[in-house]
Amino acid sequence: MVSMRVNDEMTEVAVDADTPLLWVLRDLLGMTGTKFGCGIAQCGACTVHLDGVAVRSCRLPVGEVGDRAVRTIEGVGSTPVGARVQQAWLDLDVIQCGYCQSGQIMAAAALLAANPEPDDADIDAAMAGNICRCGTYVRIRDGIKRAAQHG
Amino acid sequence: MADAVLSRRQILRTGALGGAALFLGVNLRSADVALAAPGDNATFKPDAFIRIASDGRATLIMPQTEMGQGIYTGLAMLIAEELDLPLDGVVLEAAPASDKLYGNPIFKVQATGGSTSMMGYWMPMRKVGASARAMLVAAAARRWRVDPQSCRTEAGAVLHDPSGRSLTYGALAGAAMRETPPTEPVLKDPSKFRLIGHSHRRLDTPEKTNGRARYGIDAMPAGVRFATLASPPVYGGKVLAIDDSQAKSLPGVRQIIVLDDLVAVVGDTSWAAMRGLAAIDIRWDDGAFANVSTETLYNDLEQAGRSEGAIVVDTGARDSLIGDGVISARYELPLLAHAPMEPMNCTVHITPGHCEVWVGTQVMTMTQRAAAEEAGLTPEQVTVHNHLIGGGFGRRLEVDGIRKAVRIARLVDGPVKVVWTREEDIGKAPYRSVYGAWMKAKLENGKPVAWSHKAVGPTVVGRWLPPAFNGKIDNDAVDGAAETPYDFPSSFVTWVRHEPRGVQTAFWRGVGPNLNIFATESFVDRVAHEAKQDPLAFRRVLIGKHPRARAVLDIATEKAGWGGALPPRSGRGISLQFAFGTYLCTVAEVIVADDGAVSVTRMTTAVDCGTPVNPDGIISQIQGGLVFGLSAALHGRITLVAGRVQQSNFHDYRVMRMDEMPRIEVHVVRNAEAPGGIGEPGTVSVQGAVCNAIYAATGVQLMRMPIDQALIAKDLQA
Numbered sequence: 001m002v003s004m005r006v007n008d009e010m011t012e013v014a015v016d017a018d019t020p021l022l023w024v025l026r027d028l029l030g031m032t033g034t035k036f037g038c039g040i041a042q043c044g045a046c047t048v049h050l051d052g053v054a055v056r057s058c059r060l061p062v063g064e065v066g067d068r069a070v071r072t073i074e075g076v077g078s079t080p081v082g083a084r085v086q087q088a089w090l091d092l093d094v095i096q097c098g099y100c101q102s103g104q105i106m107a108a109a110a111l112l113a114a115n116p117e118p119d120d121a122d123i124d125a126a127m128a129g130n131i132c133r134c135g136t137y138v139r140i141r142d143g144i145k146r147a148a149q150h151g
Numbered sequence: 152m153a154d155a156v157l158s159r160r161q162i163l164r165t166g167a168l169g170g171a172a173l174f175l176g177v178n179l180r181s182a183d184v185a186l187a188a189p190g191d192n193a194t195f196k197p198d199a200f201i202r203i204a205s206d207g208r209a210t211l212i213m214p215q216t217e218m219g220q221g222i223y224t225g226l227a228m229l230i231a232e233e234l235d236l237p238l239d240g241v242v243l244e245a246a247p248a249s250d251k252l253y254g255n256p257i258f259k260v261q262a263t264g265g266s267t268s269m270m271g272y273w274m275p276m277r278k279v280g281a282s283a284r285a286m287l288v289a290a291a292a293r294r295w296r297v298d299p300q301s302c303r304t305e306a307g308a309v310l311h312d313p314s315g316r317s318l319t320y321g322a323l324a325g326a327a328m329r330e331t332p333p334t335e336p337v338l339k340d341p342s343k344f345r346l347i348g349h350s351h352r353r354l355d356t357p358e359k360t361n362g363r364a365r366y367g368i369d370a371m372p373a374g375v376r377f378a379t380l381a382s383p384p385v386y387g388g389k390v391l392a393i394d395d396s397q398a399k400s401l402p403g404v405r406q407i408i409v410l411d412d413l414v415a416v417v418g419d420t421s422w423a424a425m426r427g428l429a430a431i432d433i434r435w436d437d438g439a440f441a442n443v444s445t446e447t448l449y450n451d452l453e454q455a456g457r458s459e460g461a462i463v464v465d466t467g468a469r470d471s472l473i474g475d476g477v478i479s480a481r482y483e484l485p486l487l488a489h490a491p492m493e494p495m496n497c498t499v500h501i502t503p504g505h506c507e508v509w510v511g512t513q514v515m516t517m518t519q520r521a522a523a524e525e526a527g528l529t530p531e532q533v534t535v536h537n538h539l540i541g542g543g544f545g546r547r548l549e550v551d552g553i554r555k556a557v558r559i560a561r562l563v564d565g566p567v568k569v570v571w572t573r574e575e576d577i578g579k580a581p582y583r584s585v586y587g588a589w590m591k592a593k594l595e596n597g598k599p600v601a602w603s604h605k606a607v608g609p610t611v612v613g614r615w616l617p618p619a620f621n622g623k624i625d626n627d628a629v630d631g632a633a634e635t636p637y638d639f640p641s642s643f644v645t646w647v648r649h650e651p652r653g654v655q656t657a658f659w660r661g662v663g664p665n666l667n668i669f670a671t672e673s674f675v676d677r678v679a680h681e682a683k684q685d686p687l688a689f690r691r692v693l694i695g696k697h698p699r700a701r702a703v704l705d706i707a708t709e710k711a712g713w714g715g716a717l718p719p720r721s722g723r724g725i726s727l728q729f730a731f732g733t734y735l736c737t738v739a740e741v742i743v744a745d746d747g748a749v750s751v752t753r754m755t756t757a758v759d760c761g762t763p764v765n766p767d768g769i770i771s772q773i774q775g776g777l778v779f780g781l782s783a784a785l786h787g788r789i790t791l792v793a794g795r796v797q798q799s800n801f802h803d804y805r806v807m808r809m810d811e812m813p814r815i816e817v818h819v820v821r822n823a824e825a826p827g828g829i830g831e832p833g834t835v836s837v838q839g840a841v842c843n844a845i846y847a848a849t850g851v852q853l854m855r856m857p858i859d860q861a862l863i864a865k866d867l868q869a
Contacts, residue, residue, distance in 0.1 A: 023420045026369075027419075074363075090352070095360070097492070098364055133490060134778075
């Protein structure tokens with residue numbers, strides 16, 4: 001049995017502690033907003049926050065979460081930065097297929113929480129780990145800047 | 152003029168895809184109509200695409216799959232424009248499987264691909280909206296006992312201005328069902344468009360920002376178990392034997408399934424299944440293709456290129472292309488994976504006499520038929536729930552994953568979700584084929600007087616939609632070669648069908664034009680170079696009958712600052728095209744380092760796709776299409792050794808990332824022509840533009856994709 005705090009609520013799951021957080025969220029808790037993309041922390045589709053820091057949930061054994069607060073795309077809108085990023089994504093119509101965008105939004109929100117005014121190099125560094133095959137990078141960059149301005 | 156151009160294009164496509172008329176008659180009476188009961192809870196269902204409930208809630212049924220291209224928004228705009236329906240609050244629903252009701256007007260089957268949606272549905276969807284509007288107006292006029300001509304519609308209501316009366320569409324739902332749809336619905340004058348031509352926010356975005364959007368991989372039918380699979384490492388291989396002694400004892404592993412050509416593990420979580428599968432030692436019989444390598448494929452291609460091929464265009468160039476002064480070149484494309492962000496997956500529940508499938512697919516009815524075949528049922532016994540697609544790019548035009556999932560599900564008690572690992576997705580997939588183009592031209596007085604283009608590659612259409620292939624010429628395979636924006640005094644265009652060994656080939660975003668535009672535009676620059684002319688000036692002279700091509704060429708080059716000073720070892724390159732019914736020109740700017748490393752710094756595109764239905768959506772598709780093309784040009788390469796694909800995940804099958812992004816500018820031409828396609832044209836333009844920019848920067852012309860840094864470095868030193 002593993003217990004952890006997800007989006008401000010305590011939850012308990014009967015699962016092998018080796019199981020990556022991604023699959024606990026998706027398959028056992030039914031929180032499918034966090035996506036599987038590569039399984040080796042190369043694409044960022046599975047990005048969630050652990051105490052506000054962006055992590056790849058596909059490589060994080062659920063047993064290692066411990067006391068740290070998990071936040072997912074389903075709950076990021078309740079943080080001021082997360083809500084601003086979501087709004088910027090809507091304002092600029094960033095999204096195409098959308099499959100990677102949970103991860104993009106989580107990575108962008110973590111970036112802005114740590115660095116409220118990122119420049120292009122900061123954005124490159126923080127976002128290069130998140131692949132978008134639809135190629136929405138132009139608008140992701142603009143969306144981050146817009147969310148920063150509205151902060 | 153341009154209408155004529157588009158119709159010619161449509162005739163080409165129609166010819167390619169079965170020879171029937173371009174537009175299907177829109178089915179304005181779905182089977183459900185008779186069941187609609189008038190009264191307070193009536194629903195207005197004038198056709199297979201629109202439902203308006205008595206509370207005014209409107210649902211639009213989407214025959215085309217939303218995979219990021221924005222077609223849900225585009226098609227909804229067409230209906231809503233003619234129906235005067237507010238788009239806010241409209242519910243969009245994926246159509247069920249039915250070629251009869253929801254067949255793509257161009258393909259005749261329920262398929263989303265080939266950049267055809269807006270071309271195919273431009274008139275039919277507007278007619279659907281206009282017919283429904285006419286029925287609602289007739290119902291209101293009958294109730295008010297006034298002339299329908301004295302009524303108008305606005306924002307979901309019928310208004311009678313002389314008496315100041317109005318009724319919402321919801322209030323008219325029951326009565327409108329009793330009206331007869333007009334045989335020739337009157338369409339709006341384009342000058343009255345409120346939606347078409349004005350950027351509208353995508354309707355599918357809100358759920359994609361908060362995790363609520365459901366893709367196929369998110370299907371969670373009650374009691375679902377999770378599976379993953381291993382297919383043979385060599386195409387056509389079989390399972391010889393397995394040792395599952397370790398896997399069986401791992402926690403969460405429920406079932407191990409061995410079929411003749413795959414092994415699957417079912418678990419309590421996808422992770423348990425993946426860990427279980429990794430613990431199984433599988434011995435494979437590699438079959439016939441264990442000695443195929445990338446070199447084999449290119450050697451075979453070269454051999455195939457020696458054939459004459461089928462003649463596509465012959466305006467007398469052959470005799471001029473012999474002897475001295477003939478310039479020739481060969482351009483080649485590698486195998487590519489699609490690698491959509493949503494890994495392949497399919498959820499299936501088989502019960503006696505029924506098969507239920509949850510998946511995101513570009514081909515609803517093909518999916519239904521494939522599932523029926525594998526389940527031993529009739530198509531009517533298969534229910535397919537289509538979903539949003541996390542990237543298609545042609546991969547989800549294939550039903551291989553559906554077949555495998557159903558075969559697995561036959562052996563599982565209860566619903567099972569089969570999710571491929573990324574390694575399976577990249578290493579065991581249908582691929583974009585290798586292709587080659589053999590080009591020749593003859594210059595006289597600085598002008599090309601003869602031009603030939605031989606395209607060599609497989610026919611994907613021939614396998615995927617056999618009635619659309621006449622057995623001689625695959626029109627997709629010669630798209631971008633058979634017709635160019637240029638007026639060559641004489642041309643000779645041929646096609647050699649060549650099916651590569653040891654791989655399953657598939658459509659890939661940009662399809663035939665990816666080869667033909669790359670080859671044409673690279674070779675135009677090469678010939679311009681031989682003629683000692685500027686690539687822009689050279690093209691301008693060659694464009695005769697295609698003023699829309701000239702316009703996008705002029706806009707893109709002007710906005711890109713063509714001719715302006717650049718830092719050392721930098722260059723600009725043009726790629727101009729007419730494909731998918733759309734004119735497009737991209738100018739790439741690159742800088743090449745001493746070690747041959749290429750940085751693409753800027754991409755400027757001008758596009759004329761006719762009436763821009765949702766201009767910002769068009770810009771989005773071009774931005775994304777360029778990035779997709781950049782991934783291919785800079786990194787895209789699937790290689791084979793001993794029949795095995797050498798790439799497995801995003802570390803060795805690289806794609807574009809944020810830190811490699813150039814500046815991108817897109818300029819959309821506005822006109823009133825019928826819409827062309829927009830999903831693929833951007834991608835198609837990249838290879839030619841970037842390679843021509845490298846050519847300008849270094850004098851090195853690349854003949855094979857992807858860009859080979861070592862080759863550029865070697866040539867720079869030489």
